[in-house]
Amino acid sequence: MGDLEEIVQINRLALPENYPVGYFIQLLKDCKSASVVAEIDGNVVGYIITRIEKFSLTGFLTGKYPRGHIISVAVHPEYRRLGIGYQMMNYVVSKLKSMKSIKEVTLEVRVSNEPAIALYRKLGFKVDKVLEKYYKDGEPANLMKLRLQ
Numbered sequence: 433m434g435d436l437e438e439i440v441q442i443n444r445l446a447l448p449e450n451y452p453v454g455y456f457i458q459l460l461k462d463c464k465s466a467s468v469v470a471e472i473d474g475n476v477v478g479y480i481i482t483r484i485e486k487f488s489l490t491g492f493l494t495g496k497y498p499r500g501h502i503i504s505v506a507v508h509p510e511y512r513r514l515g516i517g518y519q520m521m522n523y524v525v526s527k528l529k530s531m532k533s534i535k536e537v538t539l540e541v542r543v544s545n546e547p548a549i550a551l552y553r554k555l556g557f558k559v560d561k562v563l564e565k566y567y568k569d570g571e572p573a574n575l576m577k578l579r580l581q
Contacts, residue, residue, distance in 0.1 A: 498535065
């Protein structure tokens with residue numbers, strides 16, 4: 433929670449999807465054990481916010497429950513291409529694996545975000561389906577899944 437202001441700032445700088453501050457607060461309270469920030473010299477330069485889902489919140493998500501759902505991943509634009517996103521994702525996946533009941537991890541990513549898709553594939557995620565008009569601007573998302581067990 434102490435990093436909330438920096439998380440929101442990075443979200444605004446790095447992503448076209450900007451969540452309300454209250455949503456970040458709710459997510460951090462609900463699942464801080466599988467969320468992470470990256471720091472360099474005491475400054476937050478990236479974050480991953482995750483939640484644990486015990487059942488489907490929407491009709492398009494099917495699969496194993498409970499599961500980890502990576503809600504938002506961002507690295508400050510000045511610190512990209514340094515492996516920070518990979519390190520954070522490895523950490524989060526490892527934390528979720530340590531929660532023995534978690535069966536899989538899901539995330540959505542813009543179909544045009546090729547660097548992120550490549551990173552997620554490197555970590556073992558696979559595209560499960562394309563979610564048409566998922567984002568506010570109408571762009572589709574790849575729903576990607578990683579099976580843990």
